[in-house]
Amino acid sequence: xxxxxxxxINAALVKGARYADARVVESREEKVSxxxxxxxxxxxxxxxxxxxxxxxxxxxxxxxxxxxTIESAERLGQQAVAIARASALVxxxxxxxxxxxxxxxxxxxxxxxxxxxxxxxxxxxxLLEADGAMRAEKAVKLTKAHLGFYRVHKxxxxxxGSYIExxxxxxxGGISALAIAEGEVLTRSYPNSHGGNWLQGGxxxxxxxxxxxxxxxxxxxxxxxxxxxxxxxxxxxLIIDGSQLGLQVxxxxxxPAELDxxxxxxxxxxxxxxxxxxxxxxxxxxxxxxxxxxxATVAGSIGSFGFDDEGVPxxxxxxxxxxxxxxxxxxxxxxxxxSRTSNxxxxxxxxxxxxxxxxxxxxxxxxxxxxxxxxxDTDDGLYMETNNSWSIDxxxxxxxxxxxxxxxxxxxxxxxxxxxxNYTGITPKFWNxxxxxxxxxxxxxxxxxxxxxxEPVQIAHVAHGxxxxxxxxxxxGVGR
Amino acid sequence: MSRLTTAQARELAARVVAxxxxxxxxxxxxxxxxxxxxxxxNRIHQNVTEADARVSVRAVLGDRQGVASTNxxxxxxxxxxxxxxxxxxxxxxxxxxxxxxxxxxxxxxxxRAAAAAGEFGPDRRAEAVHAIVQQCSSRLIKAxxxxxxxxxxxxxxxxxxxxxxxxxxxxxxTVLARTDRGGSGWASYHGPDPAKLAAxxxxxxxxxxxxxxxxxxxxxxxxxxxxxxxxxxxDIVDFLGYxxxxxxxxxxxxxxxxxxxxxxxxxELVNISDDALAPEAFGLTFxxxxxxxxxxxxxxxxxxxxxxxxxxxxxxxxxxxxxxALPAPNPYGPMALDLKMDPGxxxxxxxxxxxxxxxxxxxxxxxNVEDPVPATLTGMTRDGTFLIEDGxxxxxxxxxxxxxxxxxALNAVRAVTRERAFFDVMLGSVLVPGLLIDTxxxxxxxx
Numbered sequence: 001x002x003x004x005x006x007x008x009i010n011a012a013l014v015k016g017a018r019y020a021d022a023r024v025v026e027s028r029e030e031k032v033s034x035x036x037x038x039x040x041x042x043x044x045x046x047x048x049x050x051x052x053x054x055x056x057x058x059x060x061x062x063x064x065x066x067x068x069t070i071e072s073a074e075r076l077g078q079q080a081v082a083i084a085r086a087s088a089l090v091x092x093x094x095x096x097x098x099x100x101x102x103x104x105x106x107x108x109x110x111x112x113x114x115x116x117x118x119x120x121x122x123x124x125x126x127l128l129e130a131d132g133a134m135r136a137e138k139a140v141k142l143t144k145a146h147l148g149f150y151r152v153h154k155x156x157x158x159x160x161g162s163y164i165e166x167x168x169x170x171x172x173g174g175i176s177a178l179a180i181a182e183g184e185v186l187t188r189s190y191p192n193s194h195g196g197n198w199l200q201g202g203x204x205x206x207x208x209x210x211x212x213x214x215x216x217x218x219x220x221x222x223x224x225x226x227x228x229x230x231x232x233x234x235x236x237x238l239i240i241d242g243s244q245l246g247l248q249v250x251x252x253x254x255x256p257a258e259l260d261x262x263x264x265x266x267x268x269x270x271x272x273x274x275x276x277x278x279x280x281x282x283x284x285x286x287x288x289x290x291x292x293x294x295x296a297t298v299a300g301s302i303g304s305f306g307f308d309d310e311g312v313p314x315x316x317x318x319x320x321x322x323x324x325x326x327x328x329x330x331x332x333x334x335x336x337x338x339s340r341t342s343n344x345x346x347x348x349x350x351x352x353x354x355x356x357x358x359x360x361x362x363x364x365x366x367x368x369x370x371x372x373x374x375x376x377d378t379d380d381g382l383y384m385e386t387n388n389s390w391s392i393d394x395x396x397x398x399x400x401x402x403x404x405x406x407x408x409x410x411x412x413x414x415x416x417x418x419x420x421x422n423y424t425g426i427t428p429k430f431w432n433x434x435x436x437x438x439x440x441x442x443x444x445x446x447x448x449x450x451x452x453x454x455e456p457v458q459i460a461h462v463a464h465g466x467x468x469x470x471x472x473x474x475x476x477g478v479g480r
Numbered sequence: 481m482s483r484l485t486t487a488q489a490r491e492l493a494a495r496v497v498a499x500x501x502x503x504x505x506x507x508x509x510x511x512x513x514x515x516x517x518x519x520x521x522n523r524i525h526q527n528v529t530e531a532d533a534r535v536s537v538r539a540v541l542g543d544r545q546g547v548a549s550t551n552x553x554x555x556x557x558x559x560x561x562x563x564x565x566x567x568x569x570x571x572x573x574x575x576x577x578x579x580x581x582x583x584x585x586x587x588x589x590x591x592r593a594a595a596a597a598g599e600f601g602p603d604r605r606a607e608a609v610h611a612i613v614q615q616c617s618s619r620l621i622k623a624x625x626x627x628x629x630x631x632x633x634x635x636x637x638x639x640x641x642x643x644x645x646x647x648x649x650x651x652x653x654t655v656l657a658r659t660d661r662g663g664s665g666w667a668s669y670h671g672p673d674p675a676k677l678a679a680x681x682x683x684x685x686x687x688x689x690x691x692x693x694x695x696x697x698x699x700x701x702x703x704x705x706x707x708x709x710x711x712x713x714x715d716i717v718d719f720l721g722y723x724x725x726x727x728x729x730x731x732x733x734x735x736x737x738x739x740x741x742x743x744x745x746x747x748e749l750v751n752i753s754d755d756a757l758a759p760e761a762f763g764l765t766f767x768x769x770x771x772x773x774x775x776x777x778x779x780x781x782x783x784x785x786x787x788x789x790x791x792x793x794x795x796x797x798x799x800x801x802x803x804x805a806l807p808a809p810n811p812y813g814p815m816a817l818d819l820k821m822d823p824g825x826x827x828x829x830x831x832x833x834x835x836x837x838x839x840x841x842x843x844x845x846x847x848n849v850e851d852p853v854p855a856t857l858t859g860m861t862r863d864g865t866f867l868i869e870d871g872x873x874x875x876x877x878x879x880x881x882x883x884x885x886x887x888x889a890l891n892a893v894r895a896v897t898r899e900r901a902f903f904d905v906m907l908g909s910v911l912v913p914g915l916l917i918d919t920x921x922x923x924x925x926x927x
Binding site: 033035038039040041042043044045046047048049059060061062063064065066067079082083084086087089090091092093119120121124128141142178180183184185263264265266267268269271274352353354388389390391392393394395397398400402420422424426427428429455456478479 | 514516517518519520521522523524525526527528529530531532533536545546547548549550551552564567568569571572573575577601602603605606607609610613622624625626628654655656658732733734809810811845846847848849850851852853854856858859860862879881883884921923924925926927
């Protein structure tokens with residue numbers, strides 16, 4: 001692959017590029033899903049191609065193709081240059097990249113049991129058993145269970161002398177039970193909604209989920225939601241479980257901290273950010289209990305890698321330190337605007353996409369509360385688990401989340417179950433209302449394999465570590 | 481890699497079907513060239529092109545199915561892909577509801593690809609961006625957006641004789657104009673032909689709206705009469721299609737249509753159909769099983785009339801296959817990808833003119849589902865929200881959050897515009913008018 005990568009780079013340089021890089025990406029995936037005791041999908045696929053970036057006359061160009069030959073690579077190098085030249089008609093300040101060391105190396109994430117070596121029959125049997133365990137609950141009218149596996153190898157080179165090979169395997173899965181009656185659909189999921197949970201690793205990840213063991217509880221809670229009280233409306237104290245809090249971090253800290261959004265590059269699609277570069281070190285984002293890291297070195301997280309897609313090594317950085325904004329997620333280009341080097345957040349959704357600033361494992365660092373103590377310390381409020389839907393404005397300020405299930409808290413005890421709970425807030429006000437975060441014992445990494453951003457839309461695999469936390473005076477039950 | 485012609489794609493599909501050692505087989509071939517010039521802060525910051533072709537094989541063994549796909553088109557890789565599909569089918573338990581692959585039916589494949597789309601290269605796209613940016617920068621406004629083209633060939637073949645293929649083109653341009661005083665405006669174009677893209681007009685439209693929306697003010701949460709511009713309506717219709725217009729959702733009791741066919745569930749001014757055959761449509765006329773897409777009247781004069789099917793859900797429910805299959809394997813069920821809402825007889829200005837006090841919404845942002853059966857949605861307004869007072873737009877408003885049942889909203893439609901526009905949405909594209917809705921619940925606003 002080295003020859004192929006540098007054929008593309010050299011072709012771009014010969015045509016006048018000041019900088020060029022090329023990535024060959026080879027990926028493989030498998031999905032198996034079951035619904036209502038029926039196998040709904042068994043699907044495998046692979047993808048192979050090459051993408052070339054070039055800077056010419058201070059502007060970017062990118063060309064990609066599924067044809068992976070020396071001739072195609074050279075043609076793409078030339079095409080990237082031609083596209084970059086066209087960009088110069090509406091050019092801004094010339095592109096300038098922060099320094100990075102040149103690497104010639106290889107990185108591979110550990111993988112226990114190769115998930116592609118496990119038979120389809122075994123995967124189907126596991127799903128059908130979990131699905132059957134949920135269907136034992138009469139009020140559950142629709143059940144779903146799925147597994148997914150993904151493996152990628154990347155070959156990156158740059159005109160600055162880097163050549164990096166890296167690869168990893170991801171495994172994920174989950175189950176859902178839907179109780180349906182009289183115009184209501186109430187869902188419970190495990191280990192998380194919207195695709196379950198995903199981690200780097202092999203089939204041992206799936207075994208660790210114990211989908212079958214959790215199925216009866218999931219079905220029972222879905223059925224119980226049918227007769228649960230509606231979520232009350234008002235302002236109250238709110239305890240949020242780790243999985244939902246992971247998504248809260250994602251939407252109201254991770255995305256607004258992407259420096260390309262801050263600088264306006266995503267304005268027309270996903271939006272901008274309420275943050276500005278001058279907020280760095282100044283803005284009171286949250287309370288002293290809120291420390292947030294971006295860490296591409298968390299073992300087993302799908303937000304981890306050896307190098308990003310610009311050849312920058314994986315790093316751990318602090319975005320928020322005891323409530324104060326202290327960092328952004330950056331690229332080599334954007335890091336220049338805050339006089340820093342890149343903290344390695346550029347990733348592309350395959351060979352046919354340019355790298356964008358993406359989250360790694362963006363985590364709310366654990367506090368020191370036990371969950372039981374936190375509950376006991378809360379006089380009245382709500383506890384919510386597992387995301388059902390999410391929405392946030394184009395500056396990442398006004399958000400509204402709905403969860404699958406909630407319980408009232410009365411005098412320090414979890415009491416009545418409530419259905420269709422939701423809450424809303426304004427980002428910095430919400431994070432400043434955080435007065436307690438549970439400890440490392442309750443902290444878990446939640447893989448999120450479906451983060452959309454950019455045009456054409458790219459799907460990134462990111463993750464969030466979080467433990468349950470409490471927020472004071474939150475508006476709940478919106479529109480209920 | 482060059483994009484496959486229709487003949488090449490059909491030939492490839494037939495070859496892959498023949499390679500698959502199964503009782504029956506289906507091949508879906510997609511080949512496309514996508515290009516996008518993206519701009520922000522009045523400069524091009526992203527300029528990309530992509531060429532790919534993909535083959536997806538569905539192998540059938542009795543009533544068992546498996547699917548495999550690849551973008552490696554050499555003989556060895558194609559054979560491996562076919563074998564993987566057969567292996568998957570071998571592992572699958574029997575599905576007694578599987579009706580088998582569909583038999584061929586006549587499909588009309590009109591020439592819908594615009595020749596000019598093939599010549600819409602990086603230089604032409606940059607010229608369009610230049611025209612847009614000029615409209616904004618000359619008024620000290622920041623422009624962002626994109627100019628994109630897609631050239632696509634799709635072919636489907638199966639061992640029962642299905643053999644269809646078609647080329648389509650689409651061009652999309654978006655403009656977000658932002659001022660330093662909080663103004664924000666938007667304009668967009670979606671159509672098959674770059675020759676119909678009036679870039680400077682789009683730039684002017686967005687810039688004018690941005691200037692008009694400066695210094696936005698607060699709005700008290702509550703129920704308001706609203707005038708939704710077509711792009712805002714597009715999101716509502718898109719989500720209705722996702723949540724409720726599929727036979728699968730209907731049969732499973734997850735749709736607001738479930739058990740209500742023949743009942744009036746929306747205003748009698750609302751007529752929604754799925755119609756890939758309409759003269760103004762520019763997408764595929766067959767679904768991903770190669771079946772002809774049929775026009776399906778879904779809401780007629782407010783009455784729930786029908787839902788869309790595919791071969792599986794059609795056979796399972798005894799309904800006619802309306803040609804709305806997604807690519808196999810399809811855990812979502814059939815989907816309406818060419819929704820259109822019939823026009824009314826008013827202009828958008830007449831709608832605004834008829835409102836004593838209300839809110840005008842240019843478009844929505846980040847809409848999501850809070851409760852599926854009443855189709856309760858939440859989302860934000862964006863890029864031009866105004867108070868309407870005594871029949872005229874007055875104060876620009878901060879972006880507002882809504883939490884609103886979509887079915888209830890369409891039951892409160894009081895007037896419909898005659899102008900409609902295409903928008904590409906989460907599921908395919910929609911053709912929709914603007915609407916005047918009596919009551920719409922705003923539940924918060926941006927900070």
